[in-house]
Amino acid sequence: MSYSIKEVAKMMNVAPSTLRYYDQEGLLPNIKRLNGIRVFEDADFKWLRVLNCLKNTNMPIKKIRQYVELAQEGDTTLEERYDLIKEQKQKILKQIEEFQYYLKEIEYKQWYYETAIKAGTEKVLDDLIPDIATLELDKIPKEIKERKEEKRNE
Amino acid sequence: MSYSIKEVAKMMNVAPSTLRYYDQEGLLPNIKRLNGIRVFEDADFKWLRVLNCLKNTNMPIKKIRQYVELAQEGDTTLEERYDLIKEQKQKILKQIEEFQYYLKEIEYKQWYYETAIKAGTEKVLDDLIPDIATLELDKIPKEIKERKEEKRNE
């Protein structure tokens, strides 16, 4: 089977112009053309699936291109690609952990509003909760803070 | 205790200029000034903590401002703020779920490279894995696909 850019765009849930942009940026190598028109074939979906994964886990376009370039070079870059994948895996794990932390924060906030709504005012809570200020921010798990620092130093 | 913009920036792991930008965008209401210089106090950290949470879970600046504005209006907006918080909670849950899905994808890729490196070549795997193309992308859990559509329609 072969697919038009419109069809593939729909499958990936992006605009056709986005796929053209990706192509321009080197993220869609070896796409067949008929009279200049892109034709996506079954084999292409292996890569589209990976692209979809990397893109949706926030890998920057430039880095995805790097990966593509490595893949083009063949078996000599297997280790490098392995490392890149492992790195991305770590980022995904960190993101999940961080989001799980913020989930708890937001659940606290949810409780806060449930309580305030019952009481008809926030006053009750504001009086209840002390201004432990700095300490509060320090409660953010150390591992998460450290990661952010890494991020800033990139 | 009171803190300078530099100190708070360090605690939140952002640049001081970012905090000034947030202030300009209305995300830091009621910050005290001494001779024009911002002074953060213990009570401010309650909000900074929430801001940190919303920001790090990808709530856009504009939406955070909306939330701030609602909070300024007092008890009459409790329900609205509650809804906004619940909505953000749902987004966090979705993100976690989606990332857990992509984690599996990337773990497959990791296995792929481990196997290829052992064999010295990708050839083995490429032959092994059929071009199930379209079907592969369809394997993305329905709930995740649906959410992306929502996202596009915002």
Next chain:
DNA sequence: ATAAAAGTTAAAGTAAACTTTATGTCAAGA
């Protein structure tokens, strides 16, 4: 008392990831 460090604003600049526009080709249906 003075120089360096830290703070301020307004405005311009930047980076990433797209999207839109203008212009053109080409194949298929009325």
Next chain:
DNA sequence: TCTTGACATAAAGTTTACTTTAACTTTTAT
């Protein structure tokens, strides 16, 4: 045959979230 619709490119435009710069003021340390 003609027009409509899908595709193409190149280049400009958009949005978001900051960052940088320039020109000043205030604070702090010697």
